[in-house]
Amino acid sequence: MDVEILSRIQFAFTIAFHYIYPPLSIGLGLVLVIMEGTYLRTGNKLYEDLTRFFIKIFALIFGIGVATGIVMEFEFGTNWATYSRYVGDVFGSALAAEGIFAFALESGFLGILLFGWNKVSPRVHFFSTVMVFLGSMFSAIWIVVANSWQQTPAGYHIVGEGMEARAEITDFWAMVFNPSSVERILHVWVGAFIAGAFLVLSISAYYLLRHKHVEFAKAAFKIALVVTTASSVLQLFLGHLSAEVVAEHQPAKLAAMEGHFEASAPADMYLFGYIDKEKQRTVGLAIPGGLSFLTHQDFETPITGLNAFKPEDRPGSLNIVFQTYHLMIAIGMFLIALTLFACYLWWKGKLFQQRWLLHLFMWGVILPQLANQAGWFAAETGRQPWVVYGHLRTSDALSKAVTAEQVLSSLIMFAFIYTLLFALFIYLLNKKIQHGPYDKHDFEHNPLQESMAAQLGSK
Template structure:
């Protein structure tokens, strides 16, 4: 079942598919873990039950996302042995230890405290529970550290030698803190927190549009939008510095992102807002750009010189059409995030933050954009690295396992089928929880020993039990009111 594609093309599609599914869930986990830590800290400081109610609501979303992130990550890692065994053989002495450090320092930390975080209410003291939440949040960030270190090394490899065709580590500090690592780490961290901020704001906006005006919804909306106001402009600044780093270390990727074919010598490089890069004709069709702005952004000079794609051999060029548009989708959504943040700041000063329906609709529509921008950014990064799996060192075609197109095609079809069923159900479950929204009933409801035991046996179904209990008690309140 080759679908008319080569084994290399199918293996790349399969990895792109699995990593695209996977990255969504760690982004939610990273952002929500920190958000939960902030909520619990605020509850400990103020004893305001609103923070505890919000914690108990969002921890359910976190638990589902965390579980799906672990499962999808394990599946993805198997492909290093099945489809990319040559990559593992040649570069495994570097990528293997980096991933092992992630397991030893991050995954064990998360796993050790996750149970206390999820089911520790009523079993441990409030401060001990907060410590567990904090450790899980720190664990997710440490995990991000090592994963981004490994990926960044593949983009800007340093600290190694090649012996008998095998990459041998020489300087682990240079490997871990490679030239692009810091920029990618902060860019990804900001992206994860933006994903969470937009998700929390969208859920709150949905309930505001339904007519809710209680403290749970208003507090969620306010906290998420304050975070967005800080993160959206910061992400643009981080992205600019990341772009300058890419220009220095991966000039072919930068030229492909900009659809820039000819090296400008007598004038500045334009910034194309629209265009259709043609890899065969070596030009960008229908280009609409702003003169000199590309040079100003890339070199901070109106007439700064930037290498064009024609400076690189055709076999060394990434696909400009793909990353030209994935980059612009990411940047365009980033601009909309800034506009949303500024609009909320203006309305906050006017005291209309919770009553302006147009703003709430805007926030609701922006909910998925964090995920879209995240995926667009990763497509830009990974497609832009091609045709290299380790930039300038190991070509993607040379990293492939000796597998047939039929074998990879069959596994790809199975992955698509299973992923859409399993993760489709998980995403539906999360959306169902968000549709229910946070409830005040949790304020005075600690986990009893019986409830904890039941939840530990059936952790996900306990969420449904809580929702059903809410519906029953709300109905009882309504009946009393009618009487």
Template sequence: MDTEILARIQFAFTIAFHYIYPPLSIGLGLLLVIFESLYVKTKRPEYHILAKFWTKIFALTFGIGVVTGIVMEFEFGTNWAVYSRYVGDVFGSALAAEGIFAFALESGFLGVLLFGWNRVKPWVHLVATIGVFFGSMFSAVWIVVANSWQQTPAGYHIVGEGLHARAEITDFWAMVFNPSSVDRLTHVWLGAFLAGAFLVLSVHAYYLIRRRYVDISRKAFRIALVVATVFSLGQLFTGHNSAEGVAHNQPAKLAALEGHFEASAPADMYIFGWVDKEAQKVSGLKVPGGLSFLLDYDFKTPVKGLNAFPEDERPTQVNAVFQFYHIMVAIGMTLIALTLYACFLWWKGKLFRRRWLLWVFVFAVFLPQIANQVGWFAAEMGRQPWVVYGLLRTSDAFSQSVTDNQILFSLILFLLVYTLLFILFLYLLNKKIKHGPYDESETDDRPLTKEISQAITG
């Protein structure tokens, strides 16, 4: 297999595996802040128990996230030496800022969060929890800023020529607030909040089905449901803003996302479909002129299509970009419908009387994770053939000295190690969930009342 393709596959695999965990850490961090704030305000022990329980799972996701993230930094140097030299000034600034403003804050408070129970006052522990949460969010800021700079470079100039050229920052804040960073960051944050909220919903829905920890699970489920509903609706706005930014800054990517080929014509919006790149056709269910309307509120507004760009400056895997994007959108709409329906049942007093709905929430934990993954795939594959949009091609960015056998061997090793890590993660997560939210010194001795039992069995 081609060396460049192998290097791309290896990086795609490692970053996709890593990206399972940071969104969970950010999302769970928000729920921990909510649980602890409620405990500090009300002094009700169930919120304290929930905070302690989910802190253990947060620690698990945080630990594996850190371990898997380190590998990618080495890949920059081993497989993508030209790219590393080209963007070193930009990435170096962003990663240094992450270390100063994010990781130091997060790790500084982490010890108090994990080991400060019953050793510091509740409000002090809450401050530590907020510090860890903000640290995880700030960490996402600098990673997304660096990646967004690749999508929409700003605040730089080029030094040198050819493969020895490199980008140097001329305006740090222009680099930080590049044209796509804010929209992409809010979209990433909301996706992370949904990942954490749906993990909480899944676990406590499982407890309710099994008639375990009913009282505490009903409280946790309601809180997580509010978070999930608010941020699933919020994704509509951040997603629309991101699409408008892509239309302005990366029109070739937008054309690939919707399979739009005509150089300048009204663009349809597909609910689902299949792209035939050779015939330049899309088969599927569509809203005629829908994309034009979303961009300009006019069904007849012309939109640049793929044929408006040279063939070597447009995404090659158009159908893959199309499918990943539409899977993300479909999941987003599913989460909105699911959470709104659950809120309606809550309003009617029937939320916990639908056993089938609880089962849906148990397995819905996968949906935000899938949406986060395919959203990144669409964004990164849609940027091709550029690794830095309009400046550095992917084919010019990988290391010339590395061989395909070396990359293939290391890829196989990564597959084995990451598989073991994932099995370990699932084992420890399952062990903590089976143990439940109560420590040995605590008991959930509140019996199931007839009303609760009937509500669960429906």
């Protein structure tokens, strides 16, 4: 493999691993706000117990997320020096804003969130929970703004020529509100809500299946189910808005996502299939004219296909773009059906009687993660061969001094370290779940609570 391929694999690996954690912290932050807000409104100690327990999970996720995110900043300089020079003036402002307005806010109130129980008033503690949640949301804003500028650049001009060229901001707000940023931020937020809430559903389902902490688990499950159902349905519409932006500003990416080759013709919408790159066709189950209808509300309107672009200007990994895009959609539709069905059973009073459904929720925690990862893979591989769409090619963005052997050795090292970190995360997460929300002394000092838990567990 050459330096470009290895560098792309290395960055994809590190950022994909890191992206396990930010969506969980954002989504879990929303659930914590709802839980603690409900406690303040009702005074029911059960919701305080919910908040205290899931804050411990949040702290673990936050810590691993910070540790795994640091590596990417160094990769910009070691592997992608030309890219860093080209976008430095643009990204510098966005990432500085992320540090000042997001990370500082989130980490500043994190201490109160974790250690402020019994040291500050309940309202102040709730305020800190809200601030930590908003900090994680703001962090996502600036990261997505920077990435969206790569997809749809705006508010800039180019200074210098050739390998010394770089982008400078001419309009900060045009850069922030570039053509794809708002839709992509909303899409990322809601995907994070689903991931975080599904973690709560998974833990709650585990307790219910084992008749442990039943009242606690039912309350947590209901809150998370509401968040997941609303977010899953909303994501369907936000995904459509994001796809419309891609159709307008990145037609080659859209053509790759749907395997559409004809330069200008009505396009089918594939439910699943496979791209035969050599024969320039897509084989699979499709809705005739479906993509044309979704894009233009007409089955016969032509869509720009891959053959309208020079071969060197098309995404190279067509099947990766196609398959990851369709995997994201398939998981999204499944989650909508699953959560709506669960809500129906809740309305009928049969939700917690379906053990098969609880098993599905317990193991289904992986599905939002797969959808989030697949969506990013489709977006980033679909942008190729450009690292800044239409301006800087990925092959030109590399550092000139780094060698393939150096990238490969560091990739192996990162894979080893990240495997250890992931094993540590799973071990600590499982340990907290097995420990449960209550310490032994909680029951020793409250026999009535122990008796109630035993009775609920036997039902």
